[in-house]
Amino acid sequence: MATMLSILSLVLGLLSFQAIAVPTPFHPRDVSPALPNQRALQNEIGRSLSKKAALYFPGQPEYKNLTTRWAENISPGFFVTVEVGTEDDVATTVKFARKYNIDFLAISRGHGTTKTLSTVKNGIQINLRQLQEITVAADGKTATLGGGVYNDNVVNALHAKGKSSGSGAAGCVGLVGAGLGGGYGRYEGFYGLVLDNIIDMNVIMADGSKKFVSATSNPDLYWAMRGAGHNFGIVTKLTYRIHDEISPTWYLNTMIFKQDKIQPVFKQLNKLIANGTMPARVINYALFAFNPNISTTEPVITINIFYVGSAQDAKPYVQPFLDLKPVSTRSFTTSYPDIFYAAGTGLNDFVCQEPIGSAYLYPMGLQTYNVPVIAQLFQLYADKVKSNPDFSGSNVMLEGYSLGAVKAVDPASTAFAHRDDNILVGFLPRWTPGANLEREAEEWGTKARTLVQSGTNGRPLSAYVNYAHGDEPLEAVYGYEPWRLARLRKLKKRYDPDFKFRFYNPIR
Incomplete structure (x- = not known):
């Protein structure tokens, strides 16, 4: 029982998402068209997705499973869940949402507790759970991770090869989403935060385009994604630094x-x-x-x-x-x-x-x-x-x-x-x-x-x-240094001028 009661001191060590002040509701200038019905969705977006992808609607058991959150009072409103099977599926879904001016939110594991999640209304959930790639490089220095991985499967995959890296303190929490906000964990005394180990990222931007982000490719976005990433895009894959196990x-x-x-x-x-x-x-x-x-x-x-x-x-x-x-x-x-x-x-x-x-x-x-x-x-x-x-x-x-x-x-x-x-x-x-x-x-x-x-x-x-x-x-x-928010706001205006990524840590 002692251990059971110690659980919650650890589980939120890395959350899947982040939060800040609830913003004034934002609405793009164009009035959103009527939401497509289920048949129209199946015909239009369904035909454009990979064979691995699936659509789920309210009333279906899998829809309920994919929209259930760790804290049930945090309730984004979705009229459809798109379970993506590939990186291209994420881009396709974002483009579709923009066409109809629909809110969209990418979900890894659903442990975030920010109030701002509840401002999603009649949106599209982009569920990343199939993006589970974990590949250790031949030289043993890096690993490639899909956007839907979580601490338990990453830690076990690395341990099997005598490796470790930054990860959270609860097995069920998504690693990528948490890492974009920092990523505290038990190994950080040796390796730093999760974000300190990120080498590069594949990112789907607010317009559905794809960017490769690293210290030498889109370096300004590389800076912003490591600490404020949910403002700028959806990470579908990343490479991060791994290390020989300490003990x-x-x-x-x-x-x-x-x-x-x-x-x-x-x-x-x-x-x-x-x-x-x-x-x-x-x-x-x-x-x-x-x-x-x-x-x-x-x-x-x-x-x-x-x-x-x-x-x-x-x-x-x-x-x-x-x-x-x-x-x-x-x-x-x-x-x-x-x-x-x-x-x-x-x-x-x-x-x-x-x-x-x-x-x-x-x-x-x-x-x-x-x-x-x-x-x-x-x-x-x-x-x-x-x-x-x-x-x-x-x-x-x-x-x-x-x-x-x-x-x-x-x-x-x-x-x-x-x-x-x-x-x-x-x-x-x-x-x-x-x-x-x-x-x-x-x-x-x-x-x-x-x-x-x-x-x-x-x-x-x-x-x-x-x-x-x-x-x-x-x-x-x-951060209280004036240059930090000034830089983030400038990058937000450049990369997300229509404020599509506004449900976690919205930089206003």
Whole structure:
């Protein structure tokens, strides 16, 4: 059960999509023609797609399967799903959508929680699940990935050849979409973010044209795609850098503490994180959640310490927490692919099943924990859940990654703006399906984020793109240096002047 409750501290390590402030509704100047009916769709677009492709409409079982999301309150509106079979199918579908001035949205795995997703109305879902290519180059230095791959199948394919690279912390989350927004993961102390390993991309643009994007081909788009990619195109294939595995084994120790230990536990976490200098082999996650095996009345604190290597070598990093006398502890030594399951974030684990109910997410990037404020955050969480049991599935995720390779990258070299964040906090209000609690959840999430920000000594809000709720200022998501947004807006005007890619992180 301890492991089960640690799941949500990890699953959103890499989300399939990103979010920012809900924009003013945008409508192209031309009035959209009437939507084609099913027969017209089959006749017009169906004949232009590959034999692998398929169309699904409301009422069909596969349509429901492909449009079900991890958070069921995040509901884009689609009148058809196009399950593409090739890169050309993506281009064909985009051109068709433009012809009829129809919204379109590419989907990999559907784990995004941004409010802006719900602004899709009568749109076309472009489902990428068939684009599952994973090919390791003969020299073992790169891999080619299809746009629909996800962490579990990539990690296992690389592990089979003794390789690894940047990937997320939950097996079910799409790798490509998450990588376009950053891509935190357990190996980033060695390899950097997922986006730091992207060498080139095949991108379908807003007009349906295709571009090859790399450091030497469309370099301005290469810069923008790595951190703000969902504003500019649909990635159907990419090449990314891979590496020899660091260790054949990984170690995980999961410890549970009651509230009375919160201050010493987080003081020890500050020592471990060491202002962003934590060793590359160490990763830590903390979670506030209810665990009825420990207490039916009070939430608990779960601490997960991962180590790239053996239990013996991990001892100096784990022992200080064991000395604080957790009420429960479990440990595992396993391979990297199996660490997903040890942590409760494997492909078949509860948290990867859809849907999980209704949920929002409020991110905050920190450099260090303000321990008294974190204690207040715990109490705010506990009080709300005890007063309204419909929120009993909610939790608070506090993630500490090793950042050596992330900070070694020139911050100006990509659109990703948060390389100085040492800690990633995610406040996750989650409520009973069918309960009308959106407004209460938003009030609670806003209050929690305001509280955490009050302990940052005036540091402006930092909102990781893949976690952003949808109400943040653009600067919080894309960076406060004026040149960043100026450059992104200029590129947006050039590559997407009709604002077709406006449902994730819309650069307005």
